[in-house]
Amino acid sequence: DSGVTQTPKHLITATGQRVTLRCSPRSGDLSVYWYQQSLDQGLQFLIQYYNGEERAKGNILERFSAQQFPDLHSELNLSSLELGDSALYFCASSVRDPWAGGGNTIYFGEGSWLTVV
């Protein structure tokens, strides 16, 4: 158990709909990351927050948005869903802000399986 909690574990929804994925980081971790893993694909970095502030953006679509709340949990919002958005969405956390240097160990949650039908 990495200590990173993601809900829901599985979600099936229709095209055009909107969903919210939730993540609670490990106790004491201030950085939260979101990754997407499609079937037979590697992990794609989406976005990263540190202590409530957006710090880095990767290959995140405009239809997707995220935020980190004062209690440090984070939500990833996916809207106008398409079949190609079906994937495993990982949340991960680390203690430090990667912009501060010094290295970081990133721990992953169990992921949220999203199926768009």
Added chain:
Amino acid sequence: AQTVTQSQPEMSVQEAETVTLSCTYDTSESDYYLFWYKQPPSRQMILVIRQEAYKQQNATENRFSVNFQKAAKSFSLKISDSQLGDAAMYFCAYIGGTGGGNKLTFGTGTQLKVEL
């Protein structure tokens, strides 16, 4: 940009035997960190082992050890006494240590099969 290459899409090992998974990386940074993550059929990403580039000593975690060759930019994972539960996809990953934001870069993975 940093790149991570895993040239072995699949590997097989007999139970109780030893297997080595290869990983090479390319970077211009002097300070960085390398990881191996395991992804079993459940698809959970599990941290296996971590290596700091400034450390000459190879990291070890129980049956898992690495062979870190900084000059060659090579970071292989050795699994000793392989068990059925080791069957998984293994990802090599790199993160820069000098700041500049998230640079956790993954390789394409090696699927490890463990046979009886």
